[in-house]
Amino acid sequence: MRIFCEGDADKRFIVGLLQHLESIGQLKPKPEYGKYIFSKNCKSKLLKIDNYKKEGKLIGTKIKKALFIFDADFENDDKTGGLENSKNAIKQLIRDLDWDIETYYYIFDKNLDDFIVKTLDERQQKCFEVFDKCLDIQDKNKNKKISTCIYKKLYPQAPYDFSHPNFDPLKQKLTKLFQ
Numbered sequence: 225m226r227i228f229c230e231g232d233a234d235k236r237f238i239v240g241l242l243q244h245l246e247s248i249g250q251l252k253p254k255p256e257y258g259k260y261i262f263s264k265n266c267k268s269k270l271l272k273i274d275n276y277k278k279e280g281k282l283i284g285t286k287i288k289k290a291l292f293i294f295d296a297d298f299e300n301d302d303k304t305g306g307l308e309n310s311k312n313a314i315k316q317l318i319r320d321l322d323w324d325i326e327t328y329y330y331i332f333d334k335n336l337d338d339f340i341v342k343t344l345d346e347r348q349q350k351c352f353e354v355f356d357k358c359l360d361i362q363d364k365n366k367n368k369k370i371s372t373c374i375y376k377k378l379y380p381q382a383p384y385d386f387s388h389p390n391f392d393p394l395k396q397k398l399t400k401l402f403q
Contacts, residue, residue: 225288228270229263230267234263234293234336237336238257238293241391242398289325291328291398293330293394294314294331307331314331328397330393340384348375355374356370
């Protein structure tokens with residue numbers, strides 16, 4: 225199996241989520257989850273068919289399932305941004321790859337950091353809003369990267385509540401992939 229994502233932060237997040245699923249008994253233990261996850265370094269490379277030649281040779285033998293995980297971004301930030309554009313782009317890539325295996329995708333509705341902030345409780349979300357206003361960083365923090373970095377520093381042992389229902393669709397796809 226293979227999981228394809230945009231960047232190293234996404235890869236670390238996915239490894240953490242897989243470890244969580246293992247810890248609650250939803251996945252059988254697998255050493256080195258990271259060896260199944262391949263970062264393509266950016267969305268444009270993730271969505272480009274030319275970047276899958278090596279994997280194409282392994283389809284059906286070593287790779288029997290694939291999952292693409294990436295951000296939709298904000299429409300004005302990226303020509304492939306926005307949820308609908310991202311869905312259309314990944315569906316086209318999957319058609320073009322024409323892999324004869326189970327292939328899934330999961331797209332965060334904006335970006336990973338925005339998604340993570342939405343999983344925090346209401347009080348924590350309000351704190352980040354106040355923090356953004358106090359430092360006048362709303363424009364610099366629209367993708368919530370600053371907020372999630374601060375949160376990880378404050379709560380390094382449990383950076384996310386993976387039991388939050390927002391994680392359920394992605395957890396289902398990952399569990400299905402590792403069955």
